[in-house]
Amino acid sequence: MKNETILVTGATGQQGGAVARSLLRQGQTVRALTRSPSKAEALKKLGAEVVAGDLTDRPSLDAALKGIKKVFLVTTFFEEGMEVEVRQGITMVDAAKAAGVEHLVFSSVGSAHRKTSIPHFETKWKIEQHIQKIGLPATILRPTAFMDNFGTFWQPSPEGVLMAPLHPDTKLQMIAVQDIGEFAAAAVLRPDEFIGQAIDLAGDELTMPEAASLLSSTMGRSVQFQQLPDDQAEAAVGLDFAIMFRWFNEVGYDVDIPELQQRWGIPLTTFKEITAEAAWAKPA
Numbered sequence: 287m288k289n290e291t292i293l294v295t296g297a298t299g300q301q302g303g304a305v306a307r308s309l310l311r312q313g314q315t316v317r318a319l320t321r322s323p324s325k326a327e328a329l330k331k332l333g334a335e336v337v338a339g340d341l342t343d344r345p346s347l348d349a350a351l352k353g354i355k356k357v358f359l360v361t362t363f364f365e366e367g368m369e370v371e372v373r374q375g376i377t378m379v380d381a382a383k384a385a386g387v388e389h390l391v392f393s394s395v396g397s398a399h400r401k402t403s404i405p406h407f408e409t410k411w412k413i414e415q416h417i418q419k420i421g422l423p424a425t426i427l428r429p430t431a432f433m434d435n436f437g438t439f440w441q442p443s444p445e446g447v448l449m450a451p452l453h454p455d456t457k458l459q460m461i462a463v464q465d466i467g468e469f470a471a472a473a474v475l476r477p478d479e480f481i482g483q484a485i486d487l488a489g490d491e492l493t494m495p496e497a498a499s500l501l502s503s504t505m506g507r508s509v510q511f512q513q514l515p516d517d518q519a520e521a522a523v524g525l526d527f528a529i530m531f532r533w534f535n536e537v538g539y540d541v542d543i544p545e546l547q548q549r550w551g552i553p554l555t556t557f558k559e560i561t562a563e564a565a566w567a568k569p570a
Contacts, residue, residue, distance in 0.1 A: 291315040292474055293350060295341060295378065296360040297334070298325040300434065301393050304467025305358045306334055312471060319350050341374035344381055351385040356474050360393040361413065368409045375413030383422050389481055390422050391473045393466065396430035396459070396486045396539045404533055405526045414484075425473040426484035429466050430459040430539045433490070433557050436501065437566030442509045448498045449512045451519035451531040459488035459539040462555035472552055488541035489554035497557060504561045506569035 292309055296302030297318030306316045306329055316334040320326050326336040339346035341361065351357070359378050363371040375392070382390050394410040402408070410428075417424045442448045452458065469487060473480035492500075494511040501509040516535075519528040547554050561567040 289313065289315055290355055291317050291335070291353060292356045292358065293317045293319060293354045294334075294358045295319045296362070297329060297336070298322060299360065299362070300432070300463045301360045301429075301466050301470075302358065303329070304463050305470040306467075307332065308464075308467040308471035309474065310334060312475065314471075314475070317350065317354065319347075341378050342370065344377055347378055347381040348385070351381055351387065354385065355388045356391075356477075357382050357387050357389070358391045358393070358470050358474065361410070363406050363409060368405055371406075371409045372412050375410075376416050379413065379417050379420065379422060383420050388423055389474065389477050390417065390424040391470050391480075392417060392424060392426050393470065394426050394428045394484075396428045396488065396541065398428055399484070400537075402530075402533050402537070404530045406530070423477075423481050425480040425482075427466065427469055427473070428484065428486040429461045430486065430488040430541060431461070432463055433460045433555070433560045434463045434564070436497065436561075437564060441566065442498070442501060442505070446502075446507055446509045447512050448494060448501065448509050449514050450494055451514040451516060451523065451528065451535075452494050453535050454495055454511065454513060455493060456535050456538070457491045457493055458534060459491040459541050459543075460557060461487045461489050462560050465489055465552070465555050468552050469550070472550065485546070485550075486539065486541045487546070488539060488543055490557045491539075491543070492557055500558055500561050501567060504567045 294306045298320045310332045318329050318334040318336045319339045323336045337350050339350045361371045361374040398411040498509045498511040
């Protein structure tokens, strides 16, 4: 495949960073879009071109898209809320269409199309619908829960308690962020196979007691799961996430993991493999 410059948004974040690193590792040219270029020194050292831009600032996107035919897009509600996230997606999609982009890879969320009523799933679905509406050639990736979140949001307490509003028998499908990077890079490099596809991503599924057991074996201390009662979930994690955890317990993701790997030929990382390698899963 010819080497074209690929615009990667969210390049200093988890997903954008994983995508940029995967593409650079495969000899591709990456233009990394970030609001904070000073945070992108590691990507610069790997060979990325770093440009400043904001997904809600159309002029900065128009400048970043000059000469670009392929884009990886990831949006977020964490900093400015869900209405802003939808605006991020629509602004970039419209800018990409105007710039003549030939392939957009959008990182949505697992089951966005299944009418979950989870607020931060619905924002991603609105962006997906806008992509379809304007006819931009695209691949939609829908990652499930991040395994990497056990090193941040779901990190066991110093006392060894892993707490979440999940029932002990609920199996949660998860994906390693590095695998999102590999799928996004494959989509960019294999457009004939990936354009027009919407692909839910998961590499493993575990109950929280099973996850706690694996963490115990690598962290060198006992980790025990403790369910946060359903009626305390909203106070602890907010309404949006309480709705999400209730959906996990009652419905859940539905990725056929063996079929996913067989169809696309991209190795998937298990939670056991992540905990064996990740710094956050090692003894403190």
